[in-house]
Amino acid sequence: MNRTAREFQYGLFLIPAFLFYVLFCVYPFATMFYYSLTDYSIVKQTGLHFVGFRNFSEIAHYDLLLAGIKNSLIYAVLMTVFQTALGILLAVALDKKLKTRNVLRSVFFLPAVFSPLVIGFLWNYLLSTSDAGLINRALTSVGLDKINFLGDSDLALYAVVFTQLWQWTGWAMVIFLANLQSISKDYYEAAAIDGATSSQQFWRITLPLLQPSVSVVSVTAMIGGLKVFDIVMSLTGGGPGNATQTIMTAYIKTSFDEGFYSFGAAYGVVFFGAVLVLTMLLMQLLKKWGGSNR
Amino acid sequence: MAYWNKETTVQSLLDLIKQKLPNIEIEYQFIENAQYDNIIGTQLAAGSGPDIISVGPPAATQYNKLGYLADLSNLADRFSDAGTSVYSVDGKLVALPGISWFEGIYYNKEIFAKYGLKPPKTFEEELKLHEDLKKNGVKPQAMGAKSFEPMMKSSMGLIMNEFLSQPANKDFDAKYGKGETTLEGNWNAGLEKWSELIKRGYLTNDMLGIDYDQALDEFATGKAAMWESGPWALEAIKQKNPNIQLDMFPFYGSAGGPGWLIGGPGVGFAANAHSKNADAVMQVLDLIATPEGQKAFWENNQGGSSYLKGVSFDMPAEFDGVKETFQAGNVYAPWNNWGGSASSIIEDYGKALQELLGGKSDVSTVLKTTDKTTARLLQLNK
Numbered sequence: 001m002n003r004t005a006r007e008f009q010y011g012l013f014l015i016p017a018f019l020f021y022v023l024f025c026v027y028p029f030a031t032m033f034y035y036s037l038t039d040y041s042i043v044k045q046t047g048l049h050f051v052g053f054r055n056f057s058e059i060a061h062y063d064l065l066l067a068g069i070k071n072s073l074i075y076a077v078l079m080t081v082f083q084t085a086l087g088i089l090l091a092v093a094l095d096k097k098l099k100t101r102n103v104l105r106s107v108f109f110l111p112a113v114f115s116p117l118v119i120g121f122l123w124n125y126l127l128s129t130s131d132a133g134l135i136n137r138a139l140t141s142v143g144l145d146k147i148n149f150l151g152d153s154d155l156a157l158y159a160v161v162f163t164q165l166w167q168w169t170g171w172a173m174v175i176f177l178a179n180l181q182s183i184s185k186d187y188y189e190a191a192a193i194d195g196a197t198s199s200q201q202f203w204r205i206t207l208p209l210l211q212p213s214v215s216v217v218s219v220t221a222m223i224g225g226l227k228v229f230d231i232v233m234s235l236t237g238g239g240p241g242n243a244t245q246t247i248m249t250a251y252i253k254t255s256f257d258e259g260f261y262s263f264g265a266a267y268g269v270v271f272f273g274a275v276l277v278l279t280m281l282l283m284q285l286l287k288k289w290g291g292s293n294r
Numbered sequence: 295m296a297y298w299n300k301e302t303t304v305q306s307l308l309d310l311i312k313q314k315l316p317n318i319e320i321e322y323q324f325i326e327n328a329q330y331d332n333i334i335g336t337q338l339a340a341g342s343g344p345d346i347i348s349v350g351p352p353a354a355t356q357y358n359k360l361g362y363l364a365d366l367s368n369l370a371d372r373f374s375d376a377g378t379s380v381y382s383v384d385g386k387l388v389a390l391p392g393i394s395w396f397e398g399i400y401y402n403k404e405i406f407a408k409y410g411l412k413p414p415k416t417f418e419e420e421l422k423l424h425e426d427l428k429k430n431g432v433k434p435q436a437m438g439a440k441s442f443e444p445m446m447k448s449s450m451g452l453i454m455n456e457f458l459s460q461p462a463n464k465d466f467d468a469k470y471g472k473g474e475t476t477l478e479g480n481w482n483a484g485l486e487k488w489s490e491l492i493k494r495g496y497l498t499n500d501m502l503g504i505d506y507d508q509a510l511d512e513f514a515t516g517k518a519a520m521w522e523s524g525p526w527a528l529e530a531i532k533q534k535n536p537n538i539q540l541d542m543f544p545f546y547g548s549a550g551g552p553g554w555l556i557g558g559p560g561v562g563f564a565a566n567a568h569s570k571n572a573d574a575v576m577q578v579l580d581l582i583a584t585p586e587g588q589k590a591f592w593e594n595n596q597g598g599s600s601y602l603k604g605v606s607f608d609m610p611a612e613f614d615g616v617k618e619t620f621q622a623g624n625v626y627a628p629w630n631n632w633g634g635s636a637s638s639i640i641e642d643y644g645k646a647l648q649e650l651l652g653g654k655s656d657v658s659t660v661l662k663t664t665d666k667t668t669a670r671l672l673q674l675n676k
Contacts, residue, residue, distance in 0.1 A: 045339045062670070063663075129503035130512060151440065151502025153652050239440065240502045241649035258638045258671065 036266035041259055048262075055266035065267060067242045068250030069274075071157055075246060076225030076278075078161050079168075083221045084214060086165065087172030092206065094173070095180050105177070109170035116167070120234025123163045124150070150236055153243035160235055160244055164228075172217045179213035180206070211290045215283070222282055226275050247271055295346040296323040297561065298330040303594045307582070310590040314581055318574045320346075338362045338566075345569040346578060347389075348561045351380045354389045355471075356634035357564070363388045364565040364572065369583045376623050377601025380630040381562045389562030390583055393591055393598035396557030396625050397447050397524040398616050400531075403539040405432060405519045413543040413615055415550045417452060417487065424496040427519050436518035438509035439501040439651055442644025444522050447556045448491075449647065450628055451545025453484035454554040458628060467631035473672045478661040485657045487548075492651055499652050514538060524557070525598065528612060540612055544619040552622040558630045559601055599625070635671040642667040 255264025
């Protein structure tokens, strides 16, 4: 059978998946741009008018959405930096020849298996200031004051970051481990012969050669951090006040709770643009770093 | 007929309709609460939808504006004003008020008796009660301030007494819903008074880390002497602690009196203006608006009361302390008259109160923030 006929057969098999993708991903995405320029809402579902960029200018005046953007940025940056850093440290530590190496690797990875909703409900109880809050009970039993992890608006966001680092650092560790194992031992031997300390070996050999996995982890963590929703909903509901509102929780509140679909669509367009720009910046940064390693 | 509760919650009513109106057949449709407004709204926009529509006050206002609801004013004078005001728009009754829901303050009778304390009759007495309990090493009040709801209702309870129930302010809520007045400049005195609970350390900021279930637990297990809630929580409390002796007192102001409960007509039954069975629908609604009809509905929804004039139901003994409040008809939720976006407004108000409790805000800022939300939603609703 010649090549064209074969390609045609592949194409036929692709069609169902392609149609599904267009219908459920591309079409809603495209219509989001359309609706952001109309006055579509729960009280106005037909006979829509074009309102130009009114929805977009409203965003700048809306405290909730601005707070969401700010919190999401803080959250995404913290998650990216610490997941990468802690993940690398864990991977390097668990790449050494330890007897309990495999057990430890499993233990650190295990939290990533659970749904964020389960993690949220679990930590809700652990971090609570009521009698059911185990962490605070431990603190008071040694004479310290209770810490209002989820109720103090200065702490709440960092409490959420903490639970997510606890959940996902193991996943980052696994990716770094895979990369580590592809680094040839020859480099380390040569460096040892030349008298390099382990610290020098880490910074000059390990880290530069980890560039592929650092790219993967940091880009994924950045995008995931900007998109965060389920853990916030289950742990704090966006509160106290608006201290843990993120882009997505604010989006859901505006679109579905308040019913202003067009406004939410405009916000979605802005969000899409922001993630696109940030991700491209990050990838440029990583490419530069990778280039300088040659 | 569509509703967001399962058929079992209206079984007695449906049986009564079958018995009294044998020529009419009701097809019952249960739609889950979270999707209810979305689905019904879409059906109505397409010109169809159920003949009998269950609505809440905000939805009733919205649907009436879009011309979906029939006029039920001929049944209006069978109900008390507190019930009809919430489901009327410009004097036209658009839905029959159902069995009410309410929220007051549960208290643990045993703890009170132990320290020789009595339920209060004014807000000042209520504050003193907190002080006495605190002195005796008992947590005065449990509150799940992680949710925006309890402080929102608690503060409105006081403001009902101090401000909203004054005859001069009768139309305040309707005006607020239309954007003709603001909370700032009107609710300040009431909210300042309520914030004494925070200033004197009876509501503490670690309550922001406690949710509804944990607060229920604190009250049920006797760790706190009081807890603000309603009839829906009674069963859960009793399950945790079958021996608990409790009663309820309403929200009070500075002057004495029967007090106020925050609450309102639960579901409203509206008639679809484009129904092809208008006559049958009116017959069914007429039946619901009789003592028999109300009793049938109440059987599956005990604890609430009816808004039909002259009808009262037996309350479980745990609500003896609020009998007087009910008899005075003082069950009301201000936001029910705030128009279609009310649920978003009260959420922002509750969240602003969370910032007040956290020491990051003040009374005026709370009210201004809420006014800002209302203005924004009204403007975008045009």
